[in-house]
Amino acid sequence: MTRMRRRPALTAAAEIPAPGGAERRLLGWLWRAYLSRERALLAAAMLLMALEGATLGLFAAAMEPLFDRVFVGGEPQAIGLVAVAVAGIFVLRAAASALQRVTLAQATERTAARLQHDLLAHLMRLDGGWHQRHPPGYLIERVQGDVAAVSQSWATVLTGVGRDAVALVSLLAVAVAVDPLWTLVALVGLPLLALPAALAQGFVQRRAAAAREIAARMATRLDEVFHGLAAVKLNGIEGWMTRRYDDLLARRVRAEVRGAAGRAAIPALVDLMTGVGFVAVLLYGGAQIADGSKTVGQFMAFFTAMALAFEPVRRLAGLSGVWSQAAAGVARIRAILEERPRLRPPARPVPPPPGAPEIVLRDVHLQLGGHRVLDGLSLTAPAGRTTALVGPSGAGKSTVFALLGRLLEPDAGEVLVGGVPVSALDPAALRGLFSVVAQDALLFDETIRDNLLLGGPPVEDSRLAAALEASGVAEFLPHLPLGLDTPAGPRGSALSGGQRQRVAIARALLRDAPVLLLDEATSALDPATERRVQGALRALSAGRTAIVIAHRLHTVREADRIVVLDRGRAVETGTHDALIAGGGLYARLHHMAERGTAVPGALVAPD
Ligand SMILES: Nc1ncnc2c1ncn2[C@@H]1O[C@H](COP(=O)(O)OP(=O)(O)OP(=O)(O)O)[C@@H](O)[C@H]1O
Ligand SMILES: [Mg+2]
Known part of the structure; x- marks a missing residue:
């Protein structure tokens, strides 16, 4: 030739x-x-x-x-x-x-x-x-x-x-x-x-x-x-x-x-x-x-x-x-x-820890685009308990979730799940440990049913109905033209922010993983719906390790442990009462929130 x-x-x-x-x-x-x-x-x-x-x-x-x-x-x-x-x-x-x-x-x-x-x-x-x-x-x-x-x-x-x-x-x-x-x-x-x-x-x-x-x-x-x-x-x-x-x-x-x-x-x-x-x-x-x-x-x-x-x-x-x-x-x-991914799966991965694992970050440092995002962050989320991450916007809360799922690699320090460094686990097995509701609650351009199952095997009707009820999806489903078969639109644009969030929560409920990661999971819901969905999430958290990120501090009051992040470090740790008594950043954020909610609260008609 x-x-x-x-x-x-x-x-x-x-x-x-x-x-x-x-x-x-x-x-x-x-x-x-x-x-x-x-x-x-x-x-x-x-x-x-x-x-x-x-x-x-x-x-x-x-x-x-x-x-x-x-x-x-x-x-x-x-x-x-x-x-x-x-x-x-x-x-x-x-x-x-x-x-x-x-x-x-x-x-x-x-x-x-x-x-x-x-x-x-x-x-x-x-x-x-x-x-x-x-x-x-x-x-x-x-x-x-x-x-x-x-x-x-x-x-x-x-x-x-x-x-x-x-x-x-x-x-x-x-x-x-x-x-x-x-x-x-x-x-x-x-x-x-x-x-x-x-x-x-x-x-x-x-x-x-x-x-x-x-x-x-x-x-x-x-x-x-x-x-x-x-x-x-x-x-x-x-x-x-x-x-x-x-x-x-x-x-x-x-x-x-x-x-x-x-x-x-x-x-x-x-x-x-x-x-x-x-x-x-x-x-x-x-x-x-x-x-x-x-x-x-x-x-x-x-x-x-x-x-x-x-x-x-x-x-x-x-x-x-x-x-x-x-x-x-x-x-x-x-x-x-x-192009080689920075994340290298381990040659001989350790089997994922059984049950609800303890999660530990130890002296983690991370820079992104020349910006110091985490600066020696250490925190522990005890096994089977609920830990809340709070702190000002940009403090590095969502970044913690990215590190846990190995979407980002720390520059220094350790990230441990059940005592095992995340880098020693197979990435798919590691991610299989988490049910995540992310801050942006992204949906795909498929039906709501497909968005719930995400290509996985079909779920029994009773389980599906329970998840829809607990997440509050059941509330708006009858108003959609095709119910569960309504297309969610590109990036979920056919649904409101709060509806998208509820679908994401239902997805997490169905996933049934030992660790629950909730990033502002109910931030877009009206107070009444939020109360109901929070109750369902609390029920789901029982026996699981949960890490909950929230700006609305009243939603994390009952967490077993609250970690306050500021500029990439954990500055306070304790229960709600202990932190309020301590009079630090958490107490200041809490008082500000109290004053802030006083105004809209006054506008709500008493029931
Ligand atoms: N890819 C990136 N490049 C540069 N900086 C980044 C990148 N991703 C995140 N950051 C920075 O990291 C910091 C922490 O971000 P992160 O999303 O963890 O904040 P957060 O505590 O979740 O804030 P919020 O409460 O607003 O969601 C922010 O200052 C952000 O600008
Ligand atoms: Mg965030």
């Missing part, structure tokens, strides 16, 4: 890639990791392409008998023969072409799907810090835009190699059979293209990289706009958002147009050089026909071959530009797939 591709001098110019080995290594990786799995389909497609390509040579070769025996020689019986041959060539070409396309599409689409599957699976393994640096829009562009661009390009490259190179070889064979010297004259200008083509290719590659980068930033902008549409409208910043987008649009237009100019340069150069060769042969060969050393049929076969070679050569020359563009995408896809 590679021999065929290298042999014609015509493609030599296009074969000098600007950054040389790097591109070939990327193609090699793509082949080994993905394309080679479709070996059989690709081989079939290439065979069909070769057949399609070879028909051009056959057609050019048919010109010689057509002219010499039919038109000039006047042999009437040859007409039928040539006609049947030409018709056969076209039928063969049509069939090979159609089959080749379908086979290739199957191979490339399956490969693209596999690549996208792997990208998603891998992206979900990378840690929070990495995702912070690579926003969702950027990653969506990687998974969709880059894979589409790459898969389109490799289809073009394969077609070039399989069909156009074979066409070219067969056409050159016809040309050489007529006259090797004519062929040489026709091709003499092509080596001159090597340098300009290489320069154009380097240019195209840089523009392609820039265009993909801009596309990723555009996707991030769109993601921001669509997720924050309400905020955009309420703040009246549609104009500002459009200008931010327009900026990128203008830069993308510039990069794409320049890239197109670079890509156009290569076939344009080929055109020029082929034109020169054509004229040279016309002048030289025309004289040979006049003096009788060549027949008209030979001349026609040669020129048909040359004329038909025009398109394959142009496409082959453009191929380096196509590949350059794809290389940028492949490089980015590969970079993501080779």
